Amino acid sequence: MAKGTPSITCDNLTAVQLMELDACTRCGECVKWCPTYDASGQEPGLAPRDKILRWREFMNKSYGLRARLFGPKEISDEEIDLFKTDVYSCTTCGMCGTVCESGINTIELWECMRANLVERGNGPYGKQNMFLKLITEYHNPYMMDPKARLDWVPPDVTIADKAEYLYFGGCTAEYRQKKLAFATARVLNKLGIDFCMLGEDEWCCCSALIRTGQHEKEEIARRAARANVEAIKKTGATKILYACAGCYRTSIVDWPRLLGEELPFEIIHIAEFLEDLIKQDKIKWEASVDKTVTYHDPCHLGRHVGIYDPPRYVLDNIPGVKFIEMDRIKENQRCCGAGGGVKAGIPDLALGVAETRVQDALKKNPDILSSACPFCKRNLSDGRDSLGAKELEVEDIIVLVAEALGIPLDDCVET
Numbered sequence: 158m159a160k161g162t163p164s165i166t167c168d169n170l171t172a173v174q175l176m177e178l179d180a181c182t183r184c185g186e187c188v189k190w191c192p193t194y195d196a197s198g199q200e201p202g203l204a205p206r207d208k209i210l211r212w213r214e215f216m217n218k219s220y221g222l223r224a225r226l227f228g229p230k231e232i233s234d235e236e237i238d239l240f241k242t243d244v245y246s247c248t249t250c251g252m253c254g255t256v257c258e259s260g261i262n263t264i265e266l267w268e269c270m271r272a273n274l275v276e277r278g279n280g281p282y283g284k285q286n287m288f289l290k291l292i293t294e295y296h297n298p299y300m301m302d303p304k305a306r307l308d309w310v311p312p313d314v315t316i317a318d319k320a321e322y323l324y325f326g327g328c329t330a331e332y333r334q335k336k337l338a339f340a341t342a343r344v345l346n347k348l349g350i351d352f353c354m355l356g357e358d359e360w361c362c363c364s365a366l367i368r369t370g371q372h373e374k375e376e377i378a379r380r381a382a383r384a385n386v387e388a389i390k391k392t393g394a395t396k397i398l399y400a401c402a403g404c405y406r407t408s409i410v411d412w413p414r415l416l417g418e419e420l421p422f423e424i425i426h427i428a429e430f431l432e433d434l435i436k437q438d439k440i441k442w443e444a445s446v447d448k449t450v451t452y453h454d455p456c457h458l459g460r461h462v463g464i465y466d467p468p469r470y471v472l473d474n475i476p477g478v479k480f481i482e483m484d485r486i487k488e489n490q491r492c493c494g495a496g497g498g499v500k501a502g503i504p505d506l507a508l509g510v511a512e513t514r515v516q517d518a519l520k521k522n523p524d525i526l527s528s529a530c531p532f533c534k535r536n537l538s539d540g541r542d543s544l545g546a547k548e549l550e551v552e553d554i555i556v557l558v559a560e561a562l563g564i565p566l567d568d569c570v571e572t
């Protein structure tokens with residue numbers, strides 16, 4: 158860094174965010190709730206308060222009164238490296254912002270700090286740096302052939318060429334957790350809902366890139382959002398269905414922000430859609446799911462966008478389901494540990510958080526720990542396996558809906 162040049166920039170922070178840095182009163186409420194701080198064995202650097210105070214100090218060294226009078230004070234590479242590890246050891250779950258009495262929007266603050274580090278060549282973290290290359294080349298993060306997006310579709314599933322509804326499958330359901338795609342498509346078919354899909358025109362929603370601060374790199378997230386929006390417009394669909402909480406959050410919050418425009422279609426999570434159909438008495442159940450089920454709110458569906466009740470309504474209405482709550486739910490839910498790129502970048506930390514969340518569920522002794530997001534399902538399953546809690550089933554709510562509609566899914570092979 159040339160002498161006289163600030164070590165960090167403040168270009169990507171809004172005036173509100175700069176004020177938020179000053180608004181932290183050091184009360185420590187956020188520290189009590191942070192799942193990664195907890196799972197790390199209460200490593201001080203991971204505490205949300207500590208990260209805010211350190212960034213505030215970085216800003217002061219670079220732009221404070223002393224910096225203006227005598228020139229910016231250098232921030233050592235060691236300090237930046239340590240900060241990088243701590244700021245990426247965060248699932249961007251938003252729990253800290255929920256309890257913050259100063260009302261700091263921590264999710265956006267963490268993402269801006271990460272983008273800042275990416276810009277100066279320090280971020281992202283570990284394997285997260287593969288996202289950009291893979292999404293640019295394959296339009297998905299799994300190095301899969303874009304033309305194979307719909308290879309999962311079984312012969313009995315009907316996908317329309319044009320329809321009012323479009324199912325945005327998402328990379329994870331289409332290439333990895335295919336049971337989620339099978340269940341969603343078969344449920345829609347069974348309910349007589351015509352839907353189309355984008356197939357090879359679908360790009361990754363870019364959630365992982367945005368959460369890890371890489372979205373401005375080569376404008377990839379903006380290009381992907383534009384490609385998806387234009388492809389959806391071409392189909393004529395006006396109602397877009399999502400069974401992945403990550404894709405849903407990214408489409409409804411990030412795409413309009415990246416593109417600087419309102420989306421010309423409605424974004425609907427499958428839980429909201431099913432809740433409406435149940436209320437209109439349009440679902441005829443065919444089987445009973447005689448299980449005790451609890452529900453884990455995905456951060457991307459819950460705290461990030463405020464959808465808490467529809468999945469509970471659906472579960473409560475499935476015949477035979479005895480629905481029970483864990484102690485920490487809705488806005489106070491404990492994160493599964495997979496988000497914010499932590500699963501890819503710091504898998505041990507992701508597993509530690511998942512184990513704690515599975516223990517939350519085990520306290521209530523359910524048969525099934527359900528969620529509405531493939532990343533939660535994957536990480537909670539890993540946590541369950543690592544705890545050896547074989548008796549606990551981890552499943553998506555749409556799979557339980559399929560079962561109650563008498564839809565078989567045993568022909569689905571996950572890869």
Ligand code: SF4
Nearest residue numbers: 191247248250251253
């Ligand atoms: S967003 Fe979640 S993981 Fe990140 S610092 Fe806040 S509480 Fe901790």
Ligand code: SF4
Nearest residue numbers: 181182184185187257
């Ligand atoms: S809860 Fe808010 S004000 Fe209190 S220490 Fe955390 S970030 Fe600062």
